[in-house]
Amino acid sequence: MPKTGSFLHDSFVVENVASVGNTFDVTKFHAHDLYADTSGKGRIFADRVESVLVRVTSLAGAPAPTKIIIRCCFDETGDYTWLPDTEALISTGLTTTTSGCTAFEYKLPIKNVINNDSTVYLFFKTDNGTCTVDASCITWSE
Amino acid sequence: MPVSNVFDPYTGAANGGIIPSGGKSSLYKPTFNEVDLTDGSWTLYDPDSLIQSVSFSGGYNTVTWNALAVASLNYNWAAGGEHRAPRWYKDNSIDGNNVTTMDYNVFTSVLQVDNSVDDFNQAVLMGVCVDPTGTDVFIIDVSGGYVTKQTGNDPAWGTQQYSSATTATDINIDYGVCTMMRGGNLMGSGVFINSDSTNNRGYVQGARNSGAAIFGSAIPVNNYVMVGVGVRDSVDTVGAGEKQRFRAQYITYVPDVAGGVP
Numbered sequence: 001m002p003k004t005g006s007f008l009h010d011s012f013v014v015e016n017v018a019s020v021g022n023t024f025d026v027t028k029f030h031a032h033d034l035y036a037d038t039s040g041k042g043r044i045f046a047d048r049v050e051s052v053l054v055r056v057t058s059l060a061g062a063p064a065p066t067k068i069i070i071r072c073c074f075d076e077t078g079d080y081t082w083l084p085d086t087e088a089l090i091s092t093g094l095t096t097t098t099s100g101c102t103a104f105e106y107k108l109p110i111k112n113v114i115n116n117d118s119t120v121y122l123f124f125k126t127d128n129g130t131c132t133v134d135a136s137c138i139t140w141s142e
Numbered sequence: 143m144p145v146s147n148v149f150d151p152y153t154g155a156a157n158g159g160i161i162p163s164g165g166k167s168s169l170y171k172p173t174f175n176e177v178d179l180t181d182g183s184w185t186l187y188d189p190d191s192l193i194q195s196v197s198f199s200g201g202y203n204t205v206t207w208n209a210l211a212v213a214s215l216n217y218n219w220a221a222g223g224e225h226r227a228p229r230w231y232k233d234n235s236i237d238g239n240n241v242t243t244m245d246y247n248v249f250t251s252v253l254q255v256d257n258s259v260d261d262f263n264q265a266v267l268m269g270v271c272v273d274p275t276g277t278d279v280f281i282i283d284v285s286g287g288y289v290t291k292q293t294g295n296d297p298a299w300g301t302q303q304y305s306s307a308t309t310a311t312d313i314n315i316d317y318g319v320c321t322m323m324r325g326g327n328l329m330g331s332g333v334f335i336n337s338d339s340t341n342n343r344g345y346v347q348g349a350r351n352s353g354a355a356i357f358g359s360a361i362p363v364n365n366y367v368m369v370g371v372g373v374r375d376s377v378d379t380v381g382a383g384e385k386q387r388f389r390a391q392y393i394t395y396v397p398d399v400a401g402g403v404p
Contacts, residue, residue, distance in 0.1 A: 051145075069159070087159035088146035103145045104159070 006141040008050070009038060017124065017133040018058070024071060024125050026078055030136045035118035045118035046111040052083070053137040054124065056090060057099040061129020066090055068102045068131075071123045072138075074114035078123050082110050087127065174252060174391035177268070177369055179203045184230040184369070187275050192217075193228045193371075194383065202256055202389045205371050209382035216277075218376045219267045220288065220307035223279050227372035229267075231274035234365040234394055242362035243272060243283075246325030246399040251287030254317045254389040255297050261384035265290045267302050267370035268390040270324060272356055274366045279305040283356050285329055287320030289388070290374040301332030303352035310346035314338045325399070327361070329354040367392060 011032040020028050034049075035041045052070060059065050068090055072083035083106060092100035112118060124133050146159035177184075180198040194206040205228075215222035234241040241247050251268040269286015276282045288302035290309060299318020300309030316339035322332035329352035335344040357363070369390055373380065 067159075083148055084156040085158055086146055086148045086156075104148055105145050106148045108149070 006048075008139060008141050009034070010137050010139045011036060012135070012137045013122075014135045019130050020056075020124050020126060020133050021130050022126050022128060024078060024123050026076070026123075028124060028133075029076065029078075030122045030133070031076065031119055032122060032136070032138050033117075033119045034138060034140055040118065043118060044112050044116050045120070046109070047140050047142045048109040049083075049106045050139045050141055051106060052104040052122065052139075054088075054102045054104075054122075054133060055099070055135040056102070056131040057134050058132040059090070059092070059098045059100065059129065060131065064098075064129040065126035065131050067127040068133075069125050069127065070102075070104060073121050073123065074112050076121045078121065080114045082120070169395075172393060172395075174250075174393050176201060177203065177390040177392065179205075179230050179369065183232050185232065185274075186228065186230050188228040189226050189277060192380070202254075202387050203369075204259070204385055204387045206383060206385050207262075207380045210373070210380040213373070213377045213379050215376040217372045218374070218378075219265055219284070219302050219370050219372050220290075220305070221376055222305060224277055225279060225282055225284075225305075225370075226277050227370055229274055229368050229370040231271070231366045231368045234270055234367045236394060236396060239396075240364040241270075241394055241396055242364055243327050243356045244325065244360060244362035245365075245396045246323065247365070247394055247396045248321060248323050249286065249392065249394045250319065250321040252317055252319050252389075252391045253287050253289045253299060255289055255291055256387035256389075257291070257297070259385050259387035260291070260293050261386065262380045263290075263292045263374035263378040264386040265370075265372045265374050266386070266388045266390065267368070267372070268320075268392055269302060269368050269370070270322075270365050270394070271368045272363055272365060274368050280354075283329060283354065284368055284370070285322055285324065285332060285352050286368070287318060287332075287334065287390075287392075289318055292374055299336045300334050300348055301350050303332055303350045304329060304354040306350070308348050308350040310334075310336060310348050312336065312345040314343075314345050316340075324365075327355060327357045327359065328352075329356060367394070
């Protein structure tokens with residue numbers, strides 16, 4: 001009997017992007033190949049993005065960041081946006097106030113018709129101060 | 143860690159992660175309630191059996207009268223201490239909450255009349271009242287948007303307040319917009335602007351204070367929305383089968399006045 005329903009996948013990027021400030025910078029992003037770990041690798045991404053998680057460290061400044069604002073684009077110059085600028089409160093750690101996480105809900109199907117591949121680019125900025133984005137995860141479903 | 147919605151789950155708009163709208167409708171250009179007196183939601187109170195029939199078509203209500211052979215002050219919503227003119231009513235309710243006399247409520251109506259149905263000197267009242275089945279003005283406590291029309295002449299739109307009215311006319315006018323505030327057990331006041339339907343330009347404006355208190359206390363009583371029909375002046379009569387045709391729309395909102403008082 002075939003399986004029915006939806007299946008969750010994720011793209012998890014662990015990479016330090018330092019000195020993220022309160023303006024978007026085309027050099028500060030995580031590149032997510034959403035089909036990297038699937039049989040669809042190399043094909044045009046056409047599925048439903050569920051959520052985005054962003055982990056931050058080295059929260060610094062006066063005031064330090066309280067929010068992370070993200071934008072996700074089909075291109076690495078940040079011109080073809082599929083996730084418009086959205087802010088989320090940083091939930092800092094239980095043992096430290098200099099690192100934390102943010103969560104975003106998207107829940108729409110998208111198709112990468114711009115670059116005809118499965119890579120998208122997640123840009124970050126803060127509301128105040130600076131931080132290092134050390135990891136991000138985009139969850140999608142088919 | 144709150145989850146930020148990229149899109150507002152209620153409106154679908156990109157909301158940048160701020161708190162979603164919560165399903166509340168916008169205060170910018172909210173939709174009016176269209177009055178269809180035949181839709182089953184309205185109750186007719188007609189103490190002297192003056193209504194023969196009512197129908198609804200194209201947004202307009204057509205009211206056909208029985209004969210009003212003897213003119214009387216009682217059928218003029220803008221005069222006297224007794225109102226016996228026919229009226230339809232229903233609860234003044236927002237999302238299941240009855241608006242009360244203590245609620246500071248803002249009521250806006252838009253009235254239009256079909257000038258081609260010009261059988262008698264008529265009046266239409268689209269308002270709010272306390273007791274729609276009363277006949278004494280101090281029991282009914284009605285106020286709202288008001289339009290009168292003398293046969294062969296342009297309608298005059300304005301506001302009826304308690305037992306009087308202020309109206310204004312102009313050859314260019316197609317509809318009258320009236321907004322009034324009631325609350326705190328006072329009947330408040332109404333203001334109006336009369337406009338054309340070509341570019342919604344206003345031509346005349348005015349206001350009237352009811353000068354009336356509903357109760358000298360803080361006891362809340364439910365309000366009703368009311369559509370009254372009648373004659374333009376106390377000397378006017380109506381022949382059997384004569385008609386009037388009008389369109390009425392309204393909206394009520396209740397700001398949380400007490401919640402905003404420090």
